[in-house]
Amino acid sequence: MAETTVAEVMAELAGLEDPKAREVNERHGDDHGVNLGKLRAIAKRLKTQQELARRLWATDDTAAKLLALLICRPKAFERDELDTMMRQARTPKVQDWLVSYVVKKSPHAEELRLTWTADPDPVAAGAGWVLTAERVVKKPEGLDLAGLLDVIEAEMKDAPERLQWAMNTCLAQIGIAHPEHRARAIAIGERLEVLKDYPTSPGCTSPYAPTWISEIVRRQGDKPKA
Template sequence: MATETIDSEVGELLTELASLHDPKVRAINERHGDDHGVNLTQLRAVAKRLKTQQDLAVSLWATGDSAARLLALLICRPKAFTRGDLDAMLRDARVPKVHDWLVNYVVKKNPHADELRELWFADADPVVASAGWALTIERVAKRPEGLDLAVLLDVIAAQMKDAPDRSQWAMNHCLAQIGISHPKYRTRAVEIGERLEVLKDYPTPRDCTSPYAPTWIAEMVRRNNA
């Protein structure tokens, strides 16, 4: 697709996304640190119409607009990005929903995912580090071979209590996942959760599972054994 054509289409899509902006959706999203007001069902409908278009996705990402970036992540080819591309994109993705979709929809499907996990895991930037933890959670649940779960628990025990919010949430998820997926480490995972009390008082709707690791572990083990 010629550059002029892509630029024209990007402009048209930005106009379309602006027309889908809903102040009520924006207000809800802002509570979670997001800065767009497009209903995600409508956004997915636009992506379904466009289908996969890597060049267009790259151009949409370059606009810096959050709704455009979410659309880009839905129409891109995850395996087409280099390790350097994804590292740069992750470090530039400061909006929570964009960050989350980038990691889950793109990075996890890219052949450089584990290299990036190792690169990001101990990064000084807590937002970047949280992506490393998110990829580690994936490994803990699906491909634990090569991971030292005991060392992961040591790191969580030492750092989670005082970690920045994004990293703390990801560490807590990793703690719970270790306890859920690996019976050998379940008792220790629960002990760490009980001692640190991270998210113990997190407000949780009645029909949802608390993110407090001991409760989360117990509920998921119960369901898995039911």
């Protein structure tokens, strides 16, 4: 089978460009017009191709970067390479996919979590808090949950948007996964009122932490502490 070239992939992505999709995506800060379902179909066809992924990433085209994240081998990246990629990501969707599909599966995830959480760049710091929220749920051993709540209580209210969302997610996950911290997590959310008025579609759970915590706990058959 002939090797797929970057030029071939870029031509295919260009052919999928949809002005209406671009308009919607640009409202969220994402500068591409490719339907993500169609992008995933290309990835499924290409399968894992690490070198092609690296070359697609190097184009700095958002759709190409998203595709690169779907066909790469997460454990093949070095720590510094992933750090550089985070700073090159540029758009929210690329940042989200990089963390969710690549960094979380990397042996360097914990080191990057610690590095990014303390980073002055709010995008990198937000990525660190996303990784922290993941650990809160899946591997909380060794985390200072009370200390995390201290930081959230002190800093979330005035944090830049993406960092604020990530800290809020961490707050909610602490409240959901750790009953001993639930009352405090809910109290912090109620006092800060972050995302309290965020518009939520019918059937969806509000991102407002007290509502989010209470709803998920209810579904799990547990009762939130008073």
